Amino acid sequence: MSFMFSKENLLKIEELKKRYPNPHALSLPCLWMAQYQEGFISLDAIDAISQIIHMPSMEIYGVATFYTMFRLEPSEKLIVDVCKTLSCKLCGSDEILEHLEKNDTIKLRHVECLGSCSTAPVMQINDVYYENLTIAKVDAILKELK
Numbered sequence: 275m276s277f278m279f280s281k282e283n284l285l286k287i288e289e290l291k292k293r294y295p296n297p298h299a300l301s302l303p304c305l306w307m308a309q310y311q312e313g314f315i316s317l318d319a320i321d322a323i324s325q326i327i328h329m330p331s332m333e334i335y336g337v338a339t340f341y342t343m344f345r346l347e348p349s350e351k352l353i354v355d356v357c358k359t360l361s362c363k364l365c366g367s368d369e370i371l372e373h374l375e376k377n378d379t380i381k382l383r384h385v386e387c388l389g390s391c392s393t394a395p396v397m398q399i400n401d402v403y404y405e406n407l408t409i410a411k412v413d414a415i416l417k418e419l420k
């Protein structure tokens with residue numbers, strides 16, 4: 275197993291264990307920590323989490339693959355999540371998605387509701403939301419991030 279949590283993260287996990295009577299509840303915080311630490315969640319990280327919280331690796335993998343915010347492979351490209359759900363769709367996300375499909379410098383993902391429907395259309399890059407988007411605004415954001 276090549277993944278090891280940092281000492282800092284191991285201390286955080288020990289603190290979190292005190293809050294949760296069922297250690298399986300730590301699966302989400304541990305997945306977040308692994309992703310922040312490595313940039314993605316490797317199978318080795320899932321095995322490490324499994325050993326820490328005594329939950330089968332396959333179940334942790336199931337949690338990791340259920341949520342779109344977890345990345346299971348490294349990406350050298352900027353990962354851009356664009357909401358394709360109703361409010362965003364009504365406010366122009368289809369045009370934004372079509373525009374971004376032509377951009378081969380990013381990894382574009384069509385995602386379900388990001389929970390910010392009142393500021394549609396919305397996209398997320400890393401942990402940052404970009405809202406009330408237009409194609410011009412998207413281009414300006416991507417230009418600034420490169």
Ligand code: FES
Pocket residue numbers: 357358359360361362363386387388389390391392394395396
């Ligand atoms: S529909 Fe896009 S954020 Fe909710």
